[in-house]
Amino acid sequence: xxxxxxxxxNTATVRDRYRLDEILDAVARxxxxxxxxxxxxxADFGLANASKQIRDLGLKVSGVCRGGMFPAATxxxxxxxxxxxxxxxxxxxxxxxxxxxLVVGGLPEGSRDLEGARRQVRDGIARLxxxxxxxxxxxxxxxxxxxxxxxxxxxxxxAQALDLCDAIGGSVGVACDVYHVWWDPDLAGxxxxxxxxxxxxxxxxxxxxxxxxxxxxxxxxxDGVIDIPSIRRQVEELGYSGFMEVEIFSKKNWWRRDIGDxxxxxxxxxxxxx
Amino acid sequence: xxxxxxxxxNTATVRDRYRLDEILDAVARxxxxxxxxxxxxxADFGLANASKQIRDLGLKVSGVCRGGMFPAATxxxxxxxxxxxxxxxxxxxxxxxxxxxLVVGGLPEGSRDLEGARRQVRDGIARLxxxxxxxxxxxxxxxxxxxxxxxxxxxxxxAQALDLCDAIGGSVGVACDVYHVWWDPDLAGxxxxxxxxxxxxxxxxxxxxxxxxxxxxxxxxxDGVIDIPSIRRQVEELGYSGFMEVEIFSKKNWWRRDIGDxxxxxxxxxxxxx
Numbered sequence: 182x183x184x185x186x187x188x189x190x191n192t193a194t195v196r197d198r199y200r201l202d203e204i205l206d207a208v209a210r211x212x213x214x215x216x217x218x219x220x221x222x223x224a225d226f227g228l229a230n231a232s233k234q235i236r237d238l239g240l241k242v243s244g245v246c247r248g249g250m251f252p253a254a255t256x257x258x259x260x261x262x263x264x265x266x267x268x269x270x271x272x273x274x275x276x277x278x279x280x281x282x283l284v285v286g287g288l289p290e291g292s293r294d295l296e297g298a299r300r301q302v303r304d305g306i307a308r309l310x311x312x313x314x315x316x317x318x319x320x321x322x323x324x325x326x327x328x329x330x331x332x333x334x335x336x337x338x339x340a341q342a343l344d345l346c347d348a349i350g351g352s353v354g355v356a357c358d359v360y361h362v363w364w365d366p367d368l369a370g371x372x373x374x375x376x377x378x379x380x381x382x383x384x385x386x387x388x389x390x391x392x393x394x395x396x397x398x399x400x401x402x403x404d405g406v407i408d409i410p411s412i413r414r415q416v417e418e419l420g421y422s423g424f425m426e427v428e429i430f431s432k433k434n435w436w437r438r439d440i441g442d443x444x445x446x447x448x449x450x451x452x453x454x455x
Numbered sequence: 456x457x458x459x460x461x462x463x464x465n466t467a468t469v470r471d472r473y474r475l476d477e478i479l480d481a482v483a484r485x486x487x488x489x490x491x492x493x494x495x496x497x498a499d500f501g502l503a504n505a506s507k508q509i510r511d512l513g514l515k516v517s518g519v520c521r522g523g524m525f526p527a528a529t530x531x532x533x534x535x536x537x538x539x540x541x542x543x544x545x546x547x548x549x550x551x552x553x554x555x556x557l558v559v560g561g562l563p564e565g566s567r568d569l570e571g572a573r574r575q576v577r578d579g580i581a582r583l584x585x586x587x588x589x590x591x592x593x594x595x596x597x598x599x600x601x602x603x604x605x606x607x608x609x610x611x612x613x614a615q616a617l618d619l620c621d622a623i624g625g626s627v628g629v630a631c632d633v634y635h636v637w638w639d640p641d642l643a644g645x646x647x648x649x650x651x652x653x654x655x656x657x658x659x660x661x662x663x664x665x666x667x668x669x670x671x672x673x674x675x676x677x678d679g680v681i682d683i684p685s686i687r688r689q690v691e692e693l694g695y696s697g698f699m700e701v702e703i704f705s706k707k708n709w710w711r712r713d714i715g716d717x718x719x720x721x722x723x724x725x726x727x728x729x
Contacts (some may be wrong), residue, residue, distance in 0.1 A: 274556055288680055293681065327600060328666075330662075363604075365611075366612070368572070388604075389605075395667075
């Protein structure tokens, strides 16, 4: 089971009731060594403020969420999306993050051109990687569960993400979140294919059997159906030595709770069921 | 675009307000030549009654929904599930259905053993196919969207379903529902791999961009993001000559409407956007 020194808290896990500065303080106070902040939270607090507080608290940054969202219906839209990604790279560099997580984006509004959107994603990542490498930032393509293909990410399996890595090269890798990939019959093979060099992030939560919402009803590890230890072992067998990042969107449960309760539970569950 | 002679109505599409006998009458009255009834509806009406009315109306049966649900936590459970499948084969034979659709089942309650559940599915289908062949019934494994892996079906891609077909042989094939597979980067390749002989059913509906419910918020063709004509052409290029079966679970929209409105819309959408 992961020790506390291996845990990172994705700040979305407690985003509903707490500001980023409060979250950073609480994470450090509980002895969790790392965070993965979201860019809207960073923007609210200010990048320089976030960077200073993270440094002062001695926290590591397992990732920045998120870049991506490449596809667009117009050239102006593509350009705006790409420029936003350049700012995401800057934020990841400033925070010395292990990676910039890419949620690649869904179909442009009104479009049914899935292949076209996937081409825009490939072109966007290839171009962004030039800037990312200059800035010393690793890009991590996060395949999202196929239920997000329309509106959030047209990259939906580890195999597809790794095909992109193969095509683009550079330091592009993947972020593997058990929530998105646990169902995949080819998961073990694709984790092995990724290898240590391309597995830039590993995210934990759980899939609730009675999931009531497509986006905001993730479970705490141990409350759902995912065989987390089995996937964690596959990742460790690669030699993965990054953080185990806990990311839970849970509007009706964990987002309502006190941050101390959430962080204590994360530490306890990592030690017992992951 | 499919002509009316190619359309089948899955009876779940209008199940909330209408009994099976009412549905069969309405389908025939609108000139749609085929149906695919659900077993709970058949049980309510009586198999002999359903069979007689379908024959009297001159309707074809594109499939019976559904067999499957193989996995169980106990041997007694496995046995009960298998016996229910034998009854499903009998119903499909009595109705002279083109196939028995298999929704293979999810994880047994309390289980995280995905590989084990998948083995139970493979063993169940292999054993069932012996009875199905004797009865002249083709089994159609329906890969369900990965969001149903926990509670409804541990077979989630066309590739996985076809791997089962390869392993089991016999007359086992697949049911391809655009709702479940539209996101799959390997869809075209797997449809080609299936071939005419193993594509036992083809189902239509649409994925709504703002899907609000994991089960009961499917869209009418044309209202969502799926490029249906592209998938339909791939299927037709195989030489598929079965029905285009429309299956829409839509609690907040289509289930509330008058059956004439729904069937008229299906005919119009098939002629214009499929």
